[in-house]
Amino acid sequence: MTPAEFHAQWKAQQARVAALAKTNPIPNYSTHFDPPPPLVPGQRPALIVDTDIGSDIDDAMALVLLLHLPKEMYDLLGIVTVYGWVEVRKAVTERLLEAAGRDKDVPVVAGISTPMFSPEPVWHTGHEGEFVSTLKKCLAEHRKVTIVAIGALTNLAVLYRDHPVLAKDTIERLVAVGGGVCQFPQFPGEGEISPDKMELGKAYSHVMRHNVKCDVRAASLVISTAASWQQPILFVTSEVTYRLWIEGARLSSILESSKEHEEDKVLGRLARTWLDYRASKMGEPPKDSKTQALVRKTVGTFPHDPVAMMESVAPGTVCKYKRGWFYVHPEEGYTMFVPDPFEGPHYGSVDIDPERFLQLFLQGLAHQLRTEDIASYNST
Numbered sequence: 001m002t003p004a005e006f007h008a009q010w011k012a013q014q015a016r017v018a019a020l021a022k023t024n025p026i027p028n029y030s031t032h033f034d035p036p037p038p039l040v041p042g043q044r045p046a047l048i049v050d051t052d053i054g055s056d057i058d059d060a061m062a063l064v065l066l067l068h069l070p071k072e073m074y075d076l077l078g079i080v081t082v083y084g085w086v087e088v089r090k091a092v093t094e095r096l097l098e099a100a101g102r103d104k105d106v107p108v109v110a111g112i113s114t115p116m117f118s119p120e121p122v123w124h125t126g127h128e129g130e131f132v133s134t135l136k137k138c139l140a141e142h143r144k145v146t147i148v149a150i151g152a153l154t155n156l157a158v159l160y161r162d163h164p165v166l167a168k169d170t171i172e173r174l175v176a177v178g179g180g181v182c183q184f185p186q187f188p189g190e191g192e193i194s195p196d197k198m199e200l201g202k203a204y205s206h207v208m209r210h211n212v213k214c215d216v217r218a219a220s221l222v223i224s225t226a227a228s229w230q231q232p233i234l235f236v237t238s239e240v241t242y243r244l245w246i247e248g249a250r251l252s253s254i255l256e257s258s259k260e261h262e263e264d265k266v267l268g269r270l271a272r273t274w275l276d277y278r279a280s281k282m283g284e285p286p287k288d289s290k291t292q293a294l295v296r297k298t299v300g301t302f303p304h305d306p307v308a309m310m311e312s313v314a315p316g317t318v319c320k321y322k323r324g325w326f327y328v329h330p331e332e333g334y335t336m337f338v339p340d341p342f343e344g345p346h347y348g349s350v351d352i353d354p355e356r357f358l359q360l361f362l363q364g365l366a367h368q369l370r371t372e373d374i375a376s377y378n379s380t
């Protein structure tokens, strides 16, 4: 997609939805939510996790959370790493799986290390063959899969570009972390706006977020290709994940309390390394009250990726969505979102209850989450 096509497409979509909304008005659209497509009843979602584990701690937290969820909730077909040091990321994944006793039944493959296009390139070479073979195996077994994409979208972009039939036939849905629905004060002509002020017939822009920035072109390609097939994508956006905050002390106490499990010890070590890194980036914690927000950030973290993991096994459990169409500028990486409750293939998360999610998440890390807890999450 070229920049000109990007602009033409979102504008055309906006005009189409605006016309549709005139004949099919939705009262109080600002408080309207679109439930994500349900899972096939009686069938566990078959997951492939696509991850840049090893940098931010949230990938490791998401994986441990998944491993601690009741086994009847999902099948884990495999894990593929992406972005930069994919072999290191593979080793971290294998260590966590081994600690949890799952290394024999969950294959891990190193994906593609070099982005198609990023403003901050990494200098490595990649291998995509193994990733494709994992999906081919799923296709041969007539399985539909959910891809949990919690890193850059490079692996998927190569798959969508080079093996479109395979991608179309095997992938049932994507759950991706990255981007945002609205809030882009820098965009010319647009003011900052919160999701509960959105209107039908308009388009909303958002700054480039980390997973998009890691490979802008890949994000643009995957999102537009999936849309052309009406393949649903659930986006766990910054509008919800930046409302979640885990203090380092709270995370440590959970991991300390379940020390008998080997994977918790590994996660604990990864968490300490990450929290030390964050603290070092922030320098000496300031002491005056005005900068207390900064102090908090030196000793805690945002659990972005665990939200995607929960939404993969139980869609709509912790996030509320608006349907629509996402477009990624293929060079600048910012996104446009056109709300479309009628036909939109994309679901952008716009709301979450932070305290309830954190309770569920920490309960999960502590091996105490049951299927009925998740089922009753929205009904209580």
Ligand SMILES: [Ca+2]
Binding pocket: 051, 052, 053, 056, 058, 059, 150, 151, 305
């Ligand atoms: Ca990640």
